[in-house]
Amino acid sequence: MTKKLAIIGAGPAGLCLANTLIQHTDLDVQVFERDAHINAKPQGGSLDVHVEAQEALRAAGVYEQFALHARCGDQEDVILDKHASKHVHMRAESGYKNENENNNKNKPEIDRTALRHFLCDALPEGVIRWDTKVDKVEQATQGSPATIHFDGNKHSFDLVVGADGAWSKVRPLLHTIPPFYSGVSCYEGNLRDASVKQAQEDFSDVFCNGTTFILAETDGLMVIQKNSGDCYKVYVYKSKPEAWAREAGIEEPSALRAAMLDDIKDWSPKLHGVVRALNIDIFKRAMYMLPSGIMWESKPSITVVGDAASLQTPFAGQGVNLALIQAHKLAQSLVSHKENQLLAVQDYEKWMHDEANSKMTLTWTNLQMFMNKGAIAKLKQFVA
């Protein structure tokens, strides 16, 4: 009998896993997604796709689509201080533009919306069950199939994979350690159309074909990131109490913009100008993470990928990359050990614990570096 596999979550991890399994196995794969449809919520900004994650997309059968959307020319990095003085400008080298170049500098940018669209489009009709929020996952005994509860129904599967992000419903079946607040929250805003043109004309030296990092050291971090269609995303990360992102009184765009300006009041007027130019869709969010080094005993019918497994802040740009690579590794392990599901899960999780541990440690180290004194000097040293 064909084995039945449920993936909870149609984010990068779940969709990459579903595509890879459909390409390489005869498993009966279903993806459960709470979003009502593909465009139900904004997917966030651009991300650089590392070489190993590109391999994962190749195994998922979507590399051609990836190459169509990848922006190889948008890989510049600029580092400024809060007075908008430039310390580093790394231009995309010609090597970056060669999609076949297998080096660590080959990290083209892609918009997350495009990534979700081509990963969804590649799946056969009906694999994704939109508008289906999973309420609970349970397992009677260690060896029994896992059961998911949704919309008043319950279905059992040979394997349930939690690809359901930060607040996973699947993870608590593997361990009971919850995500914790990282101490850092952010404002997120957009520059589109006329506002981009005006801001670029007025403050050209803070924009680049890639990402500008404005390091205020103990005062926070601003990131100005090019997205497709000549749009930019602007993030301001600050150390804030956990409740800040939920505090009443600063939900309105004008109040958020005023709070943002107040938080960077002694920064360069050019950076105030960028915030004033933002479109009205500004919002705030708190950054959560899991501690690195979590271990658990593998179970044959339950595992996790992506943020459900290794939630981290964006300070090393690893989240989506790790999500895609984990999906690839899990699919490979299920193919290699198709007669022994426990071994497949064990092999994947053994690799995953080590890999996640090193990426989560790097991310935490970067957060500390970006938000503290000496960040510019350390980054210059790193670049050199």
Ligand SMILES: Cc1cc2nc3c(=O)[nH]c(=O)nc-3n(C[C@H](O)[C@H](O)[C@H](O)COP(=O)(O)OP(=O)(O)OC[C@H]3O[C@@H](n4cnc5c(N)ncnc54)[C@H](O)[C@@H]3O)c2cc1C
């Ligand atoms: C501000 C910010 C910037 C970032 N920048 C980068 C970057 O530059 N590079 C990078 O690599 N990473 C970045 N990340 C991290 C990245 O967004 C995540 O690591 C990545 O999205 C994880 O993918 P995922 O598929 O595991 O989870 P998600 O993208 O969270 O997807 C989970 C899916 O599961 C669905 N779901 C959740 N619960 C249920 C349920 N009960 N039932 C059904 N469906 C459910 C959700 O609707 C969602 O579609 C950033 C994150 C943030 C917050």
